[in-house]
Amino acid sequence: MKPPEDRVARSHRLALEMVRVAERAKADFAAAVEPFGLPVPLARALLLLETPTPMHLLAEQLACDRSWVTGLADGLEERGLVKRAPGADRRVKLLELTPAGESLRSEVARAAGEGSVVMRRLSDDERSTLDRLLARLVEEPASGD
Amino acid sequence: MKPPEDRVARSHRLALEMVRVAERAKADFAAAVEPFGLPVPLARALLLLETPTPMHLLAEQLACDRSWVTGLADGLEERGLVKRAPGADRRVKLLELTPAGESLRSEVARAAGEGSVVMRRLSDDERSTLDRLLARLVEEPASGD
């Protein structure tokens, strides 16, 4: 009865550490983005807008509600970074980066990558290993997981 | 100028995946804890109280403000899971598990471990590898990081 308990306890400890690292990653992101004067949720959205994107699809990518995206779009539009463009289906609005949005997006992407713990603390090999493990952890459950 | 950009972009992607996995881990924790009828923040605190702990130290372990700990202590006390005991320094209060708190704590710890993605998706070897990588990512920066 001891060995199974040990695996369980260790798994819990690792889960906690994953959360700690993620918090670190978020803090790094916030720090990397701060010089641009862009609130974090807006920066997250900006990075996803490499290509014109229907608002409901952005909601899906951010794993949030459509109503939250309305506010994000407002914020980005106020700053002149995106514009709402009509979609083929007239219910749909596309969020499309302005030239200012494009250039800010690439600056923010670079800063976010360079500022990340993953960049600063791991070697290329370690990044490959981590990549593989994370893929296991986020992959869709096969039938009956 | 291309290779460095690739490493940067990849690091950012990995950081995003860490966050996704952590969110998964949190959702797993919430699901594991839900049957106990204990709000998540209270469950997190409970798990840290293996031994009687000054409130300001719990705040440190949870990486939150002291004022938040007051509410957590209230919640745990209302449920009969901890009691506030006087410390040596009379400003300090120790949070100490009651017998009910002890037994619930070990049940919750088991459920949280068993419910975690890390437990369900990874082999023992993979857990060891992950452990090593996470340690690199959370370790204190050596002088001049």
Add this chain to the structure above:
DNA sequence: TATTGTTATACTCTATAACTATA
């Protein structure tokens, strides 16, 4: 003066529900 716990209040990120205009 500095620190512990407390209280009241405010803030950030996000969800829910109800609305409108299309489909």
Add this chain to the structure above:
DNA sequence: TATAGTTATAGAGTATAACAATA
């Protein structure tokens, strides 16, 4: 009838500021 975006409101999880007791 169902879906896209909007609006107003509400909630969870936290921080901040000011305070009393103690060091």
